[in-house]
Amino acid sequence: MKQWLGQGILYTNQGAGNLGYRMEKAFLRAFNSGFRRVVLFGSDIPGLTRDHFSKAFTP
Numbered sequence: 407m408k409q410w411l412g413q414g415i416l417y418t419n420q421g422a423g424n425l426g427y428r429m430e431k432a433f434l435r436a437f438n439s440g441f442r443r444v445v446l447f448g449s450d451i452p453g454l455t456r457d458h459f460s461k462a463f464t465p
Contacts, residue, residue, distance in 0.1 A: 407449070411459065 407417060418435065420428045429446055436444040445462040447454060 411456075 408415075416436075418432065421431060422428075423431070432446055433444055443463065445459065447459075
């Protein structure tokens, strides 16, 4: 992932539990760490491109 998306991104392990629980935990961890915007994505989605991520963070 770091080779594809770069070093300036926080990468974390998703941990245990069902998908909904892991997503909730990831959002809470990010927002509780002071982040104001968060994007979660499935790395098994072959159609994702760098452009999708750029658009996700464009106000």
